[in-house]
Amino acid sequence: MRSTFQKFGINVQFIAADLSKPEAAAGIFNEVKARGMEVQMLINNAGIGSGGQFSTLLLASELSLIQLNISSLVPMTLELQQ
Numbered sequence: 782m783r784s785t786f787q788k789f790g791i792n793v794q795f796i797a798a799d800l801s802k803p804e805a806a807a808g809i810f811n812e813v814k815a816r817g818m819e820v821q822m823l824i825n826n827a828g829i830g831s832g833g834q835f836s837t838l839l840l841a842s843e844l845s846l847i848q849l850n851i852s853s854l855v856p857m858t859l860e861l862q863q
Contacts, residue, residue, distance in 0.1 A: 813861065827850075
């Protein structure tokens with residue numbers, strides 16, 4: 782993906798984090814600040830899903846899914862836009 786963007790003169794930085802952990806968004810924000818970066822576009826390439834009969838799903842797994850797919854994005858996006 783980096784080489785595709787670089788063809789157009791776009792500087793791309795990658796920061797790996799486990800967004801299923803509540804503290805991950807703050808870690809990403811701190812890393813962005815440490816690198817002295819200004820984020821113009823955020824591409825979140827994370828997401829998981831589950832399936833099956835709802836009554837058989839594990840609560841811990843579903844809460845982790847919500848943290849990854851939804852809860853981590855709100856603080857990260859708000860922090861990075863400022």
